[in-house]
Amino acid sequence: MSTTPSSVALEPTGGRRRQTDRVMRVVLLVLTLVALVPLVLVIVKLLGSGLKALSWKFFTTDPTGSFLGDPGGIKSAILGTLEIIAVASAFSIPIGIGVALYLVEYGKAGRFASVVRYFVDVLTGVPSIVFGLFVYAALVVSKVGGSGFAGWKGALAVALLMLPVVTRSAEVVLLLVPDDLREAALALGAPRWKVVWRVVLPTAKPGLITGSLLAIARGAGETAPLLFTAAIVQGTTYNLNARMNSLPAQIFADVGQAQDRLVTRAWGAALTLVTMILILNIVARLYSRRSRLS
């Protein structure tokens, strides 16, 4: 922090300004450390309480439902989460990217596009439990598909939650594709759909993948939309029309129990869930590095 006085009459930095600078730097550093405290504590607690639950058996057995004996593992919860997320992604990612393509390539600044954009923003802010409630009221109560609670209904609630997230991130990425490239393709005589398919989408691909993975990570951790749509069960099922377990729901069910073993299982499930989401985030980061868009 030294200043070199110039031969021209440039005044040196005043002592007071230097002092203020130093104080502010310290204040900002302290604030940053304060913000890091809960994050570190969460990770320490997760590892401390969760690691001891982990074992091969933990991942390969279903919960038994026994309160006094062996509580079993979280196999059904892991598989249920994967199934729900797969189905939710299969709906929300193509639709979300489709909406973003419409907004960026066709709707542009038109009135309809502006309205859609506004509603997407509103949806992003809707609490997740509202989506669960909506699906509960619309599909569970009336037993659509023959059963009340069902995996696909949970997936639908998660898909509704993911849809605005996918749309928003895809729109941002598509807007980053330079118009130069669209013009170049159009000037070669390409029809608009080919410009989108051959030039815009390939250019935006790494960013679209990143955005979608982050949306998946967001959806995977949601509890509220699943509790009264897919419900909480013990057994593994591949039937999307049956009640389906999930990691967040399993944690929710276990953590309130009086048995230490069940609470430990909740921590193990939480650690598993966080690890899954962390992996998704890392993969998303790797993809975003491939992007040629700034």
Place this chain on the structure above:
Amino acid sequence: MTEDVRIHPDSPVKESSVSTEPEPQAGPDLGGGSLARLTAENATAERDQPEQTGHTITLENVDAYYGDARAVKGVNLEYAANRVTAMIGPSGCGKSTLVRCINRMHEEIPGARCEGRVLLDDNDLYDAGVDVTAVRRAIGMVFQKPNPFPTMSIHDNVAAGLRLTSKRSDDVGELVEASLRGAGLWDEVKDRLETPGIGLSGGQQQRLCIARAIANEPEVLLMDEPCSALDPIATLKIEELIHELKQRYTIVIVTHNMQQAARVSDTTAFMLMGELVEHADTEKIFTNPDDPRTEEYVTGKFG
């Protein structure tokens, strides 16, 4: 560098056949040395059957609008076949807009439209039945900033016109080579055709864009300030290339650089505030223009 480039499928590139092909004679000032040699050898053949490979563009009363703003005002202009026409004028005079009306790119801007007639030979490009993609295939364009497709290799960039228009070619490799030779880039990239197009230098990228445009086998080539983002050496290469390209194409080049207009063009059109002030032989525009405004502009009194 091979100057003679045949990219139509019925006359594929064969170096051995170059000297037997009659070359179109376009103007007295042929640029490249080897080209001059080539044309001298075939001088007789040319005079006997002057091959017309270029096409004429005629603008009749062209108006261009951005919303309600009229950026081009009633321009009448003829771009002669196999000639290079330079469009000059101060920023915002409508020269780029006018050029974008020729390949109907102007209408891609929301709210923009073009009125009047633009004829390619005798065909009105704005006729209701005309497919806009066919217009753009016939009239290639090179932009101000080099814009190769970042996800595509050098090879794929050149072949992009085929893929993007679902056209088939008997031999894509041959077309790519011919186009790259035509853009004077072949020798620099022939060993790395599969590397990304954006890995090239700015000047090479611009020549790649020219190769991409001519791979589409257009009749007319529009160049919108093709050298403004390039250094002087890359600019020189492009200018040499323009001299060669006019053997095949009718070329319209928008430029801010009056020296460049003087170097590359046969005729020059001067625009001011959306109007065409004067269009004449380049030499006349720069030495003895009819309109005092043209004289003031080319002598640097304004703009």
